[in-house]
Amino acid sequence: MTRVIRDVEDLRQYVTMARRNRFSVGFVPTMGALHEGHRSLIRRSWTENDRTIVSIYVNPLQFLPGEDLDRYPRPFEKDVAACTEEKADVVFAPSVQTMQPPGRSTVVKVEGVAHDYEGRARPGHFDGVATIVASLFHLVQADRAYFGQKDFQQTVVVRRMVRDLQIPVQIVVCPTVRDADGLAMSSRNVYLSAADRAEALRLPRAIRAAEKAVLAGETGGDRIRSILRDALASPRQDVRIDYADLVHPDTLVSLPRLEGHGVVLAVLRVGNVRLLDNAVVAPPGTPAWEA
Numbered sequence: 001m002t003r004v005i006r007d008v009e010d011l012r013q014y015v016t017m018a019r020r021n022r023f024s025v026g027f028v029p030t031m032g033a034l035h036e037g038h039r040s041l042i043r044r045s046w047t048e049n050d051r052t053i054v055s056i057y058v059n060p061l062q063f064l065p066g067e068d069l070d071r072y073p074r075p076f077e078k079d080v081a082a083c084t085e086e087k088a089d090v091v092f093a094p095s096v097q098t099m100q101p102p103g104r105s106t107v108v109k110v111e112g113v114a115h116d117y118e119g120r121a122r123p124g125h126f127d128g129v130a131t132i133v134a135s136l137f138h139l140v141q142a143d144r145a146y147f148g149q150k151d152f153q154q155t156v157v158v159r160r161m162v163r164d165l166q167i168p169v170q171i172v173v174c175p176t177v178r179d180a181d182g183l184a185m186s187s188r189n190v191y192l193s194a195a196d197r198a199e200a201l202r203l204p205r206a207i208r209a210a211e212k213a214v215l216a217g218e219t220g221g222d223r224i225r226s227i228l229r230d231a232l233a234s235p236r237q238d239v240r241i242d243y244a245d246l247v248h249p250d251t252l253v254s255l256p257r258l259e260g261h262g263v264v265l266a267v268l269r270v271g272n273v274r275l276l277d278n279a280v281v282a283p284p285g286t287p288a289w290e291a
């Protein structure tokens, strides 16, 4: 049975006992509204660790003013049921008061890799992510923490932070889980109407087109970027490309030419919904990429 823990002291006790028993601990941080993407992370953690802790926390610090913090879906009972089905040991669901006690004034700010792309589109977003993920890492003391490749820049930011702050946790990046039509699963897909969803499918198709071009031998950065942009272009005024680029997987620097691994990274805005997708690409014959 999955245990729901809300208080820091109870979590600390659980973690202390797990450590005393020499259990390895896997950690899956989420904002809830769990779907198959989240479940795949929980399953991976379950196979690799003795104990799995899932956090469910809609982190106000990572939302900008005017974003969907208030209407973000919070189906808590359903989420706990999903965690039980996936055999998670603990759901850690702290209140905002718990994570942000009045007067909290420490911010974790990752420079460089957090600057462009999502960092530019959502100023302050990664400060909010890094600040809370650092707190959670200190509380949970996991051996491994599981993140989805869908949020590629987030995985790079978290890895950078873990290295810089020397937090003893291994970051495991798991493949993007998609719906049957190809759209990457996201808790925000519920905001899309049927017509919006049809537009949204430009995104996985564009990523796929870029992947195919690379597999066919294309290595020119500008060529790959224009393949992405052409496939994303829509006659609808409210469907806009936030960014579409080919970048280095560790530094996120835009690549003039694909020599080893690269990441095709794009965000399409459909109405008010921002959709993220990416794929790691490399010229044929390149050894497999490891995060």
Ligand code: AMP
Binding pocket: 029, 030, 031, 032, 036, 037, 038, 040, 041, 146, 147, 148, 149, 150, 151, 174, 175, 176, 177, 178, 184, 185, 186, 187
């Ligand atoms: P969120 O609840 O959106 O903060 O996501 C929690 C974790 O689940 C993050 O590491 C996400 O990258 C990951 N995640 C979200 N959607 C997917 C997906 N479609 N496939 C794989 N992982 C995902």
